[in-house]
Amino acid sequence: MVETVTLYRAPTTPADADALAAWLRGRVDAEVRVRDRLLGTRSDDDLPEELAAARVTDPSERATGNTMLGIVRYEERVLDDPERAGGVVYDGRAVQRALNARLPGEQGLDHLHLPLLDRVIGTWGGHDGRWHKRVAVLGQPALVSVPGLYEAPAKPEAYYEAKSKHALMTGDAPPREVLEAELDGDFLVADDPRTTEALRGYVIAAVDLLESGTAFCDDERCRLHDAHRQPGVIRAQLRDPPFCETHAERYG
Structure with missing residues (x-):
């Protein structure tokens, strides 16, 4: 039974941890807290490496890592100044282990820690031998x-069609902003005002895993569904109904 949920802010992003906590309080039987950025408050001399x-x-x-001095120094700088971070994908499981070790006395499953991260994380796909970006790594x-x-979620087919058409006509890849303007609303973009609402399902799925032992939901209409394409994210997180019947009984 989850008794406490602690969310951690990601101040360089539009995600509102306080708003997510307020929404979660109305749906789970647990104390919900908010703390400052986990990568900032739990950092130490070993974390950059x-x-x-x-x-x-x-x-x-499959192998990861570049621990050359310059890379470690970069990680030190972005821990202090997260505005500098970007362009890197991290092994989500490795980051999870590193942060778990920095939760002294709070690793028990009755206290879920839920950091919102300003980093891109991924998991290895054994089925296709590739890394895949993820919205969430639960645990x-x-x-x-x-x-x-x-x-992480693939954009709608129209995005890739427009990208190919532009490249054929000009010989260059189109600026991301051009494509986003042409297909406004069909997918989530950086600093999207819908970010906080779209993260609700991933936050409550993290609680549900510890409560039920089940990761995500197979129903594509449910907030707990882990959609792999942007149209699926829009449908699951921003359209009614908010939950499938099973999860509506639990969290509706």
């Missing part, structure tokens, strides 16, 4: 990647 070791350096290579702590919300 552990993050460097968790870097995905090749999308088709303890449950990692929710804000940039992953925009980058």
Whole structure:
């Protein structure tokens, strides 16, 4: 039984941890708290090297990490100044282990830690031998990647069709902003005003895993569904009904 949920802010993103906590309080029988950025408050001298070791350096290579001095120094800088972070994918399980070790006395499953991250995280796909970006890596702590919300789910087919058409006509890849303007509303983009609402399902799914032992929901209409395409994210997180029948009884 989850007795306490602690969300951690990601101040460089539009995700509102306080609003998510307020929404969660009305749906779970647990105390819901909010703390400042976990990567900032639980950092130590070893964390930069552990993050460097968790870097995905090749999308088709299982091995991760580049712990050269310059990379470790970069990780030190972005821990202090998260505005500098970007362009890197991290092994979500490795980051999860690193952060779990920095929750002294609070690793028990009765206290779920739920950091909103300003980093992109991924998991290795054994079925196709590639790394895949993820919105969430559930467990303890449950990692929710804000940039992953925009980058992990595949965009609608129209996006890729417009991208190919533009490249054929000009010989260059179109600016991302051009494509986003052409297909406004069909998918989530960086700093999207719908970010906080769209993260609700991933947050409550993290609680549900510890409560029920089940990760995510198979019903594509449910907030707890882990959609792999942007139209699916829009349908699950921003359209009615908010929950399937089973999860509506639990959280509706």
